[in-house]
Amino acid sequence: MIKEFKDFAMKGNLVDIAVGFVMGAAFKQVVTSFTGGIVSPLIGLIFNADFKSLKYILKEGVADATGKVTGETAIMYGEFLTHVIDFIIVAFVMFMVVKAINAMKKKEEPAPEAPKGPTQEELLVEIRDLLKK
Numbered sequence: 001m002i003k004e005f006k007d008f009a010m011k012g013n014l015v016d017i018a019v020g021f022v023m024g025a026a027f028k029q030v031v032t033s034f035t036g037g038i039v040s041p042l043i044g045l046i047f048n049a050d051f052k053s054l055k056y057i058l059k060e061g062v063a064d065a066t067g068k069v070t071g072e073t074a075i076m077y078g079e080f081l082t083h084v085i086d087f088i089i090v091a092f093v094m095f096m097v098v099k100a101i102n103a104m105k106k107k108e109e110p111a112p113e114a115p116k117g118p119t120q121e122e123l124l125v126e127i128r129d130l131l132k133k
Helices: 002-009 014-049 077-104 118-133
Strands: 056-059 073-075
Touching: 014 077
Parallel strands: none
Antiparallel strands: 056 073
């Protein structure tokens, strides 16, 4: 069982998936910083607010002596939209990567045809001749 697990774990596809997963996680960090540092401020200019902090307040909170608001209930749609933009960017880049890989793959040449054997009639003639002997 241990040998089977080792064979499974060391298969090329599994290692490729692990490398892809780690690179994808690192790429997500790049996209998140791009969205948070470049895209959100530009969109924030449109709304005259920090894009990630956009929210729809359902219930007002109470500010304490330090100015911290407690008890507020809000829908954080700015943060949600930021994550949607992150997803769209990552999905588009992954689409382009897969498209490039598929274009680089060699088109498989058709396998050479196997030499043709005798036809059914030829086999029947051989059998008939053997039976005559």
